[in-house]
Amino acid sequence: MILLAKRIIPCLDVDKGRVVKGIHFKDIRDAGDPVELAKHYSNDCADELVFLDITASEEHRATMVEVVKSVARAIDIPFTVGGGIRSMDDARAILLAGADKVSVNTAAVKNPSLITELKDVFGKQCVVVAIDAKRSIRDGDGEREMESKRKRERGEIFYEVYIYGGKRPTGMDAVEWARRVESLGAGELLLTSIDKDGTKDGYDLELTAQVCKAVNIPVIASGGAGGPEHMLALFRETGADAALAASIFHYGEYTVRDVKRYLKDNGVEVRIC
Numbered sequence: 716m717i718l719l720a721k722r723i724i725p726c727l728d729v730d731k732g733r734v735v736k737g738i739h740f741k742d743i744r745d746a747g748d749p750v751e752l753a754k755h756y757s758n759d760c761a762d763e764l765v766f767l768d769i770t771a772s773e774e775h776r777a778t779m780v781e782v783v784k785s786v787a788r789a790i791d792i793p794f795t796v797g798g799g800i801r802s803m804d805d806a807r808a809i810l811l812a813g814a815d816k817v818s819v820n821t822a823a824v825k826n827p828s829l830i831t832e833l834k835d836v837f838g839k840q841c842v843v844v845a846i847d848a849k850r851s852i853r854d855g856d857g858e859r860e861m862e863s864k865r866k867r868e869r870g871e872i873f874y875e876v877y878i879y880g881g882k883r884p885t886g887m888d889a890v891e892w893a894r895r896v897e898s899l900g901a902g903e904l905l906l907t908s909i910d911k912d913g914t915k916d917g918y919d920l921e922l923t924a925q926v927c928k929a930v931n932i933p934v935i936a937s938g939g940a941g942g943p944e945h946m947l948a949l950f951r952e953t954g955a956d957a958a959l960a961a962s963i964f965h966y967g968e969y970t971v972r973d974v975k976r977y978l979k980d981n982g983v984e985v986r987i988c
Contacts, residue, residue: 719956719984720762720984720985720986721950721955721956721957721958721978721983721984721985722762722763722935722956722957722958722985722986723761723762723946723957723958723960723971723974723975723978723985724761724762724763724764724765724935724957724958724959724960725752725756725761725764725765725959725960725961725964725965725971726764726765726766726767726937726959726960726961727749727752727753727764727765727766727767727786727961728767728961729749729766729767729768729779729782729798730768732749732779732782733747733748733749734747734748734749734752734965747965749766749782749785749786750782750785750786750789752965753766753786753789753790754789754790756790756792756964756971757789757790757791757792759970759971759972760971760972760975760986760987760988761792761971762792762793762957762986763792763793763794763795763957764786764790764792764793764794764795765795765796765797765818765905765935765959766783766786766794766795766796766797766798766814767796767797767798767818767845768796768797768798768799780808780809780812783796783809783812783813783814784812784813786813787812787813787814788813793815793816794813794814794815794816795814795815795816795817795818795843795905796809796812796814796816796817796818797817797818797819797820797843797845797905798818800817800818800819800822801821801822801829802822802829803829803832803833803836806819806833806837807837810837810841815841816840816841816842816843816902816903817833817837817841817842817843818843818844818845818905819833819842819843819844819845820844820845820846820847820878821878821879823844823896824876824878824885824887824892825878827895827896827899828899830842830844830896830899830900830901831899831900833900834899834900834901834902835900838902839900839901839902840902841902842900842901842902842903843901843902843903843904843905843935844896844901844903844904844905845904845905845906845907846876846889846892846893846896846904846905846906846907846926847876847877847878847880847881847907847909848874848875848876848877848889848906848907848908848909848922849874849875849877849881849884849908849909849910850872850873850874850875850910851872851873851874851875851884852871852872853871853872853873873888873889873890874888874889874890874922874925875887875888875889876888876889876892877909881909881912889906889922889926890925890926890929893906893926893929893930894929894930897930897931897932901932902932902933903932903933903934903935904926904930904932904933904934904935905935905937905959906922906923906926906934906935906936906937907937907938907959908922908923908937908938908939909938910938911938911939912937912938912939913938913961913962914938914939914941915939915940915941915942915962915963916939916941917939917940917941917945917948918936918937918938918939918940918945918946918948918949918953918955918958919938919939920948920949920952920953923936923949923953923955924952924953924954927953927954927955928954933956933957934954934955934956934957935955935956935957935958935959936949936953936955936957936958936959937959937960940958940959940960940961940962940963941963942963942968942969943969943973943974943977943978944977946958946960946974946978947977947978947981947983950978950983951983960974972988975987
């Protein structure tokens, strides 16, 4: 059996033309110029790049097409763009600007048929559905930690889908939504744990494992990477096809090559440049 190489994917969260990074989708700080960072990651053996215009949906505007064009010209690896893509015309503009795939989140929740439309016109391989999820209690009564523990034991805690850059809860179960978007034609999922985002204490392995078991399309796991050991745990304990990270790469703690050497040394199949 041929083992497919696991992918390591840096993420550019872009706001007002700059790459930024936060914790739990908040406390945003500057991380650099998107074109320069993209060029660096392309040269550093990244398998793909994800570009997310993180305020486009909330601000009800289109993705920054000119920035996307500049990034596309600077790299020679697959490139996924999301944020503010609400229609076929939006997606077409992003693909014509140089992206290989488009990622939809808020628009897919509000209009699920968009997923199928994108698949029918551009092909399944171009359609990524992003799912931002957070642990929630079904009755939402905000009980104490001990009560929450009891609820978890009774199975009343679930992963809730959030939209508008992680700011608005939907009441939807992330695992059920993952199954549905696959049936609608998504070719890949970008799964982000809001609880883990920016914490650097590891991916949400429970969330990722549940979603991976529920679908038969590739899953990119995001949120919580603090080092190569977290990516190793992700690949050993879940069916994730790719690990996405931002902070550890943007601020020079690790390079993509560092991560890949560590994974290779620990038995994970990765592409080595």
